[in-house]
Amino acid sequence: MTYSELATAPARAGGQSLRSRTPATVPATGITIYGCGPDEADLFRALAPRLGVLPTLVDEPVSEANSHLAVGNRCVSVSHKTPITNDTLLALSRAGVEYVSTRSIGYNHIDVAYAAGLGITVGNVAYSPDSVADYTLMLILMAIRNAKSMIRRTDAHDYRLHETRGRELRDLTVGVIGTGRIGVAVIDRLRGFGCRILANDNRPKTSVEYVPVDTLLRQSDIVTLHTPLTPATHHLLDRRRFALMKPGAYVVNTGRGPLLDTEALVDALTSGRLGGAALDVVEGEEGVFYADRRDTPIASSPLLALQEMANVLVSPHTAYFTDHALSDTVENSLVNCLTFESRNQRG
Known part of the structure; x- marks a missing residue:
């Protein structure tokens, strides 16, 4: 079971999901979100306050050049549309990143083993x-x-x-x-x-x-x-x-x-x-x-x-691109980061 499945399991069983909690019950968490198009940005802006997240939205895909935008945040969310180089992973590690949530089911655009060697955990998302x-x-x-x-x-x-x-x-x-x-x-x-x-x-x-x-x-x-x-x-x-x-x-x-x-x-x-x-x-x-x-x-x-x-x-890799699936992807990427933070609290 993925982090997102764990986090949403209570809702499927009739309980309360993270989406339904108020920001007061979830500590504010900074997350840098890379490769964020306008449609995703609208969803992140709507969902982040409900989940107690302070998002830093970046239009461009994650790279060495913009890895500094993750400083102060242990978790980042990345798009599947652009391969993430090992040099970029190294730069993220030096910026203090410990968790990368890819907004996709597949991992083939990330060297997961190399990331693990840097102390970075990579998580995927579940969507419709x-x-x-x-x-x-x-x-x-x-x-x-x-x-x-x-x-x-x-x-x-x-x-x-x-x-x-x-x-x-x-x-x-x-x-x-x-x-x-x-x-x-x-x-x-x-x-x-x-x-x-x-x-x-x-x-x-x-x-x-x-x-x-x-x-x-x-x-x-x-x-x-x-x-x-x-x-x-x-x-x-x-x-x-x-x-x-x-x-x-x-x-x-x-x-x-x-x-x-x-x-x-x-x-x-x-x-x-x-x-x-x-x-x-x-x-x-x-x-x-x-x-x-x-x-x-x-x-x-x-x-x-x-x-x-x-x-x-x-067709141009568009099968996943529905309003329902995109909403799932955005929410579960944030949930993955929050779950990682809750399991790895400092001190």
């Missing part, structure tokens, strides 16, 4: 799994109904039917790799469509048919990825595994870009081996996603190749 689960189902349905090509045609006033008929989920097998909170939420939604569901996870967490990864790939018409990015899952789907997939199968990724070997994916799509892909995350997205690149060349040739394909949907 429904945001990503809903988006995943949307991408699945768009992929099997040729939505990208259809919308492009309609925008150009070409109203003819697509050359390829769409497919219905009830006729297909969907393989879910990773059955944490998001993967289970995806499975719950898939059940309503009447499709066959296969799953793969080291620790099965729901009543569904679990099979080895290679078996799942051979039997699935759609494969959707929801496993954390670790050294063991980096390029989980590579050339060998793409070759195992059913001809015409679809790949959906709302997890992390490097779960897929992007060059191998491009080749599998170009050759016609795969029927299509729907990607909310892409390998090498850093510096591209979350920026206006209309007038700036993009160096990532695999990303450009994917976007040019009529059977590939690409």
Whole structure:
């Protein structure tokens, strides 16, 4: 259980959560919040007084250059949008930081082991799994109904039917790799469509048919990825595994870009081996996603190749971005810091 789950457990059981307490019952705590966009800033300003937090809001991502803004605060909150270098972690340590709360589920943008060596604990947040689960189902349905090509045609006033008929989920097998909170939420939604569901996870967490990864790939018409990015899952789907997939199968990724070997994916799509892909995350997205690149060349040739394909949907890491999930993220990032402070009071 994460710090945020521990802190909100009383509310789920009908008790009082930290959000409902008054500032008088929670000691004022200084927290520096980096990479804070306008939408997050509004939420932090609204929630911080209720939790007894004195926030220092910083628009820019955390870096060596602005690490001094954390002086006097043991806890900082950081965004997942920009990798945090070891030099930045060292600068934060020298500024007296002992806890970094990343406003994301994943840790892959932070060297957690290096941070631990500096005496810095890194914590993630829990947020509504429904945001990503809903988006995943949307991408699945768009992929099997040729939505990208259809919308492009309609925008150009070409109203003819697509050359390829769409497919219905009830006729297909969907393989879910990773059955944490998001993967289970995806499975719950898939059940309503009447499709066959296969799953793969080291620790099965729901009543569904679990099979080895290679078996799942051979039997699935759609494969959707929801496993954390670790050294063991980096390029989980590579050339060998793409070759195992059913001809015409679809790949959906709302997890992390490097779960897929992007060059191998491009080749599998170009050759016609795969029927299509729907990607909310892409390998090498850093510096591209979350920026206006209309007038700036993009160096990532695999990303450009994917976007040019009529059977590939690409969105800019936005599956998590709902009002509910963002509110969860902001609150739980603050709660994580307060929980750390309460367990590590000075003196």
